[in-house]
Amino acid sequence: MSALAALEAGLLLGLYALLAGIWGVLWALAQFRQNPIFGRSAAAAYGLHTLAALTIILWTPLGFGWKCLIVGSSLVFLVLPPMTWRLLECTHQNEGSEHARKPSQHSRRLVARL
């Protein structure tokens, strides 16, 4: 790998991971906010992430195995936020009643307000 290619590959890999993070955060925010801009922004972030992945695959001299890893990671990044979210909702829905909760600062705040 040439000097310039090493630098470019490093930057692209960083961008690739960063865009995956932005996709995850925006996707999660879109679940809370009704504003469709979050959903669209999340899709755009994942589109850019895919573009970064394609650039890494087509342009950098990384070996075949590493390129497969990039593809696989992109697929996992795609499903990870919805999967995590579903699991979170599932665990929160199944959460026991008040007796399962430790006395929290949240509840103490309500007491303080009263």
Next chain:
Amino acid sequence: MYRSQALAIKYFSAAMTLFGVMTLFGLISAYYYLNPDFLFGILPFNIAKIIHINTLVIWLLMGFMGAIYWFLPEELGRETTGIWAAEILFYVFCAAVAVVAVVFIFVQYGGSNEAALWFINQGRKYVEAPRWAALGIVVIMVVFAYNVIGTAIAARKTTGIITVLMIDLIPLILLYLIAFPAISNMSADLFWWWWLVHLWVEATWEVLIGCIMALALMQLLGTSRRIVETWLYIEVALVLGTGILGLGHHYFWIGTPSYWLTIGGFFSALEPLPLLGMVVHAVYDAGAQHMKTTNRPALYWMMAEAFGNFIGAGVWGFMITLPQVNLYAHGTQWTVSHGHFAFWGAYSCGVISVLYLVLQKTRNLAFVDGSLWRWSFAALNLGLVGMTGALLVSGFVQAFVERAMGGSTLNAFISGQENAWFVDGMVARFLLAIVFTAGYFVLVWDVLTLGRRAPAVAAVSPAQ
């Protein structure tokens, strides 16, 4: 208040002091790059760097211990077993740290003999403390483990979090034993030394902070035990699954078999995946609570932990983790940039978050908010992010000019150090280190006066 919690406050005080020492010596180390003659003949660069790095390890360790001593009695409903020993060892720990620092600053070097290893410096990065002090750390950690396990036995109960913690303490202690042998074969020595450094930072410490954050989440947001424990198990499994064999991403230029590079590159490339899961989790928790809490600084620092961990360890790590890039980036300012961001995101933010939780309880505050913590939060995070950005630019130059183009010769090293981009990066790093230092002082001022500036803090509405 339990005696264990009083001890926790002492540990947090010591941790905050060492955080300051680390910051000061980091500032001094940064200045050497601008003026290499600075403190010439008095304090060499390598000694300032040793103190910077070792205080980093110790302040975080003390912060973790403080957090555990704080939560343990509440979690198990009784005083910590053997607390008297822990109380004595706290003072021994502080005295040992002070003596080692004095030896590093004033003695600095020893000969190539056993006496130097025992009393001056063991010579391996992160574990330079002389052998007597390293033995002391083992004793302190063993007593710490005894405190945790003994309390669970005495209480005749345990929880999922405490069980994970107890299991984690065993490798934490065993791995530290690698600090002792002085293996004459450098490849073998570095091979095992990385087990200590990597598996502490990317395995056992990750589990430890996971346990601490789980306990903190229950207090801060009232999240149910079942939820935090379920996620603790998932996250610990994922972090350990990717982190342990990620060890191979350090095995460059030290004579280890080349298959380690592939193994290390592969597993550490998977590390951003669980970190992204943590970020989504953080957004979920914050959204579910509408960012409302009685302790705003604790919540914001906890959020900073999740995001900082993903960006510092995940994104910055992913840039350099594949062997083709790591080959050039290894040991440059690029990795220094990653190290700063990852330590900050993964650990420091978490310790500061717990510190605010402790302050709320000890000062009996209904709400914690105000403006000081925002200033410190902004200055510390901006300073840190700016420093890592500047270091990244300098690291690119090193990887490009010194390593990839110049082939790591002495001339190439000089060319890299003289490159205008490298120099500018170092100037920017120093300036942003000043911002970070200012943030530290504001943090200390806030911590010292929180609740004593009563109207400014207690009267603030929690639901802004």
